Amino acid sequence: EWGGEEAIARFDALGDALGNLFNAIAIVGMTTAAVSPRGPKKGPGKGPGKGGVPSGGPTRKGINFRRSRITGDTFSSGSKLSAARIERLSQAGKLTFDGKEDYGYATNNAGWIKSEGPVLKWSPKSDKIATFRQDARGVGEMYLTTTNVGHPKLQSWKYALPGDEKIFEIERLIIDLKNNNIVRLNMENDFQRSTTTDHIAGRDGELLDTQWNEDGSKLAFISSSRDHKMANLKIANTKTGQVSSVFKETVDTYYESGLGSENWKVLFDSDEFIWYSEKDNWGHLYLYDLKTKQLKNRITKGNWLVRKLLHIDENKRELFFTAGGREKGNPYHVYLYKINFDGSGLKCLTPEKGTHIINPSPNWNYFVTTYSTTKNPPTSILKDKNGKTLLQLSISNIDELQSNGWQEPIEFNVKARDDKTDLYGLLYLPSYYKSDKKYPVLNYIYPGPQSGSVGNYSFMIARRDFQALAELGFVVVAVDAMGTPGRSKSFHDAYYGNMGDNGLPDNIKTIQQLSKKYTAMDLSKVGIWGHSGGGFASTGALLRYPEFYDVAVSSSGNHDNRNYEADWGEKWHGLMNHIDLNSNDNDSEYDFKKTNYDSQANQLLVENLKGKLLIAHGMLDDNVPPSNTMLVVEELIKANKDFDLILFPNKRHGYGDMSNYMMRRKWDFFVKHLKGIEPVSYTHLRAHETPEHRGLRLVREKKNGGGGGGGGG
Secondary structure (H helix, E strand, O other), rough: OOOOHHHHHHHHHHHHHHHHHHOOOOOOOOOOOOOOOOOOOOOOOOOOOOOOOOOOOOOOOEEEEEEOOOOOOEOOOEEOHHHHHHHHHHHEEEEEOOOEEOOOEOOEOOOOOOOOOOOOOOOOOOOEEEEEEEEEOOEEEEEEEEOOOOOOOEEEEEEOOOOOOOOOOEEEEEEEEEEEEEOOOOOOEEEEOOOOOOOOOOOOEEEOEEOOOOOOOOEEEEOOOOOOOOOEEEEEEEOOOOOEEEEEEEEOOOOOOOOOOOOOOOHHHHEEEEEEEEOOOEEEEEEEEEOOOEEEEEOOOOEEEEEEEEEEEEEOEEEEEEEEEOOOOOOOEEEEEEEEEEOOOEEEOOOOEEEEEEEEEOOEEEEEEEEOOOOOOOEEEEEEEOOOEEEEOOOOOOOHHHHHHOOOOOEEEEEEEOOOOOEEEEEEEEOOOOOOOEEEEEOOOOOOOOOOOOOOOOOOOOOHHHHHHHOOOOEEEEEOOOOOOOOOOOOOOOOOOOOOOOOOOHHHHHHHHHHHHHHOOEEEEEEEEOOOOOHHHHHHHHOOOOOOOOOOEEEEEOHHHOOOOHHHHHHHHHOOOOOOOOOOOOOOOOOOEEOHHHOHHHHHHHHHHHEEEEEEEEOOOOOOOOOHHHHHHHHHHHHOOOOOEEEEOOOOOOOOOHHHHHHHHHHHHHHHHOOOOOOOOOOHHHOOHHHEEEEEEEHHHOOOOOOOOOOOO
């Protein structure tokens, strides 16, 4: 609220004080900025650049210590500021100066996702920052154009693809705020990879797979190979930049340090480290000696997996973690446990059936758990650290929900394609389901491999539009197929190197088994739908299993992972290799048009199309580029196949204010092609009526004698 001149004066006077409030000050604005070290010149373990005070104006963007950012020529009240004063404000908290295009510091870009914010991790005392310089020089570009009157706007950014010679690399470094210096770690560049996801940044911009010691003198981190098969725990001296290798694990498929959570931890005070491994087919914790690098003992074991390491009490040498599969029932239910470092004293602290969400006190002497199942609504109780219940805090009442016609999902357990492995999923029936009628089947699919079609078996009033579709006269099925997480390593690895599998054999087997119990399921009319990876899988279902699936609605699918981000395909399908055709004329040359990725490409299977396909994409999709869908469209046209296509102008991976249109078109497509009913014209609906309201109205009309055909209008 200060005027321009007063702002300058106050900023100058408070500059030093603001500079020390590290925990309260936001780091904003970064992409191509860099750090200019004000210490020794470039040398082993030191940051790049020249020593001394930087000169010249600020770079385009930078890492700054400021609560706000000057983005124009006005400040707060609108008072005009001279360019020189704006520069003074900008330079006052600036850390980086020598950044170059495609070679900046803390750059938050993984191709499929990007942000203007920086990627970094503060030291415990807030006097150092762990970050990196991203080398995107030579990485391929992605291009999109807007739809508008006049010249379209070109959007371009770095986006690596499988098989590219150059992908994102990072040069790890430490920004020492106290000594006004930058220390570059003395090591080769790392590939931009993490052990939990296909980015090195958490949702809040925190640098993943890094851990400080208490005084900030050491930084532990994991370097991963490009194909994710190797994970190497390292520790850096943050003053000298020297790096030592502590432990390395190599696997046949891909290494993960947990289920969406990093479960490794260096215990600097006791010279130990905790490592997560699936080497015995289940995700468990192991305790190692940091000095000798030898295994001291296993901490957990059994045919179940540790999901998330939540708390370590180093004084009492206890661990608190969540896990799945150890208690009876659904293995996707999440329970809280504690155990001693030596593997003794394992105890389930939350034996109440269901998935538990844990909210601990700061010292972990107490915690609140809120648990539920797909049928039982949430209950919250207060417990002590030993699992003793102290107080029931709340229990949900769903009487009104049920009186208003809420339909309970049916949780099921069937066998997988091997006739041995248990699969779990959810079934949705129309509220008017009758066993002597026939209802087409709809199969929702998200194949992962980083998640599944259900995954979370806690209580939800509604999951997507599953029940809405059921009310239109369908039986809806979603199953966590083999190839998805939350189970054994072999379960997760089921179709490694063959992404075109997508768990479809398990989805088919599931529907066939369920139809024996729910005899009204009409297996002569089966539809499937999904978005993103589900769009890839649902189109693949229609092309790979045309004798089973009749209709598919596929949105924003990564139909050929050669056109999706490198980290994804190279982790789940492997590095790209060209196929030697071994031709009869003994020509040993490779055919560079054929690779091991051909097996997963939907456009190579379009000749198999027999059913009805609705395919859709956002034209500004910067996650899964629309070329993925257009590859399929091109081949469908060449093959003279009929299909429906929706392109959403100026929409990203989700369709925003056009989402209801996509939902309505999906519903109509299934109603028309599986039930043989011409959908009610949308223009005849009331102005305020959403697709969900429309579905409920059609059901009521059916019950009151309107509509027709097999249940649901």
